[in-house]
Amino acid sequence: MNLAALFPGKGLTAVEEVTGLTADSRKVKPGFIFAALKGVTADGRDYIPQAIKNGAIAVIGHDLPDMGDVVAIDVEEPRLTLATASAAFFASQPQTIVAVTGTNGKSSTVDFLRQIWETSGITAASMGTLGAIGPNGHIDLGHTTPDPVAIHQTLATLAGQGVTHCAMEASSHGLVQYRLDAVKLAACAFTNLTQDHLDYHADMDDYRAAKMRLFTELMPAGAPAVVNADSPERGAFEAGAKAAGLKPVSVGWRGEDLKIAELMPKATGQTLFLKWQGDEFEVDLPLIGEFQALNALTAAGLALSLGAPLDGVREGMSKLEPVKGRLEFVGETKDGAGVFVDYAHTPDGLDVLIRAARPHTAGKLVVIFGCGGDRDRKKRPLMGAIAAKHADVVIVTDDNPRSEDPATIRKSILEAVPNGIEIGDRGEAIRKAVADLKSGDTLLIAGKGHETGQIIGQTVIPFSDQDTAKAALEARS
Structure with a gap:
């Protein structure tokens, strides 16, 4: 498909064949269209020179600079134009x-x-x-x-x-x-x-x-x-x-x-x-x-x-099978204490999760959770209060602290959990909780669900709630 056909009504006469589209200048190849989108922390227009160097034949954006022979598709809503162009290209x-x-x-x-x-x-x-x-x-x-x-x-x-x-x-x-x-x-x-x-x-x-x-x-x-x-x-x-x-x-x-x-x-x-x-x-x-x-x-x-x-x-x-990380049954102890992993990471999500598990729990309901860094800070004490109200044992740990100080995040949660247990290392928290389970107890490990990494700073460290819990269960046997 050529440029003129891909953008009908734009008055383009260029007939160069389009080989792909991307909003990432690093992925541009000869014949690509580059979408210079403005984000929260970066402006795609800053990467136009790199995109052109990599072979871009056209750029979608708003208030675009002069780009010489490269076709400028200057529009009010570049994201919308990228969507319609993508639909036409892949068809x-x-x-x-x-x-x-x-x-x-x-x-x-x-x-x-x-x-x-x-x-x-x-x-x-x-x-x-x-x-x-x-x-x-x-x-x-x-x-x-x-x-x-x-x-x-x-x-x-x-x-x-x-x-x-x-x-x-x-x-x-x-x-x-x-x-x-x-x-x-x-x-x-x-x-x-x-x-x-x-x-x-x-x-x-x-x-x-x-x-x-x-x-x-x-x-x-x-x-x-x-x-x-x-x-x-x-x-x-x-x-x-x-x-x-x-x-x-x-x-x-x-x-x-x-x-x-x-x-x-x-x-x-x-x-x-x-x-x-x-x-x-x-x-x-x-x-x-x-x-x-x-x-x-x-x-x-x-x-x-x-x-x-x-x-x-x-x-x-x-015949439905549970979705990975959504109230996913991981295993149980020899005396029947069940362990589940769930993605709940909002106040309502945590509330619904704990309430869902209560009818199936004869003993204590134990909850492990944390809150992500660089995200909505208002929800931290809200989630702490919900866990304190509805669970029997609450362990506050880390969950993707990103650039924030993990201890500060935990402190914000624990302000609403008077009897909360603080264990920063998520693996240690899971191992401790599994080791302490008694007959009829239920352990809910909330927040990460299907995720396979822990984001600390700019680094993603391999980590799985499921694998950690399974290893802890095996260690009990």
Whole structure:
């Protein structure tokens, strides 16, 4: 595809063949288009000389400098232009794509939807925090919602693998930065909205508006919009959906379309008694925790609203496997104390996690967690207070301190945990907690979930909560 064809309406006459697009000047190769984007700490225009030196034939940006023979595509919204250009360059997308937004539950919901579709014989994929998962395995993406080039390159790859249905996470950052604008969406969903990312968004209203953009600006009229009926934000998102001409589908205890009539916790799962638009059915869900049930329900609501048969959805739900790092069962001691790893890293996420584990705990509920450095500082005492209120034993440790002093982060949390135990070394904290477990206890290791590294300063040190916990369990045997 040549430059003029890639940017219709821009008045370009250049016919040079485009070989690729990128917003990273280091990745530019001859024939590439470089997107000079302005970020929080850097301005892409500063890297234009390097991009040209590496072979860029055109630059997308705003208020661009003179670049000689290199084509300038000067636009008000360079990120949006990059998204539309990426979609045109890679062209192919799966036929049915859905996007899920919300503070918590996105990763589980898109993965559960992929599993439900696959059980129904559909070639499906999911994209998000855990990367892209399709019929040919895993593709690392690096971010919950990667940049438009990675999104469209991955969608084209998945389509080439025969994927017809794909479920994507839609982060607030990705929505504000136009990363999903050229994705052809068929349905969307909202899980919940709780405090997070206030280091990026001005306040909760700004954060809500970022999430709402999926409903009000990116969806085609008439598309299903699945909403968690138990969220305090239900009214706002249903109103946004209706204003945009979408079809709201409510799910949950208060759901009018897919409703939980009753939930019965069991040792290794739970039985759900559900109603879908008047039809009653029962599902033995092989996952613990009410929030897992709600994530599965959101996935089911998306599948059903797009025409999946009820029997196929019910079978898919009964076969769901937990998502890595989402209330993931790691193992248990000889006397039955269970150990779980979860990604909960927000006040609401931690609250939901602890409440989910309590019905399955006969003894003490032990929680290990910390807070990330260079991120929302307001949530630290909030998370401490939640852990102190709902857990029996709280161990405060480190979780990606980045450039901050780890002891300062722990202190901020411990101010709200009068009886908290401080163990800075995360590995030591896990080993200590596992060693002290008694019969009937439950240990929740929260914050890192699927992550395989600990960020200290600018260095990522290999670390896995799962591997550390498994080794500690083996040491007890």
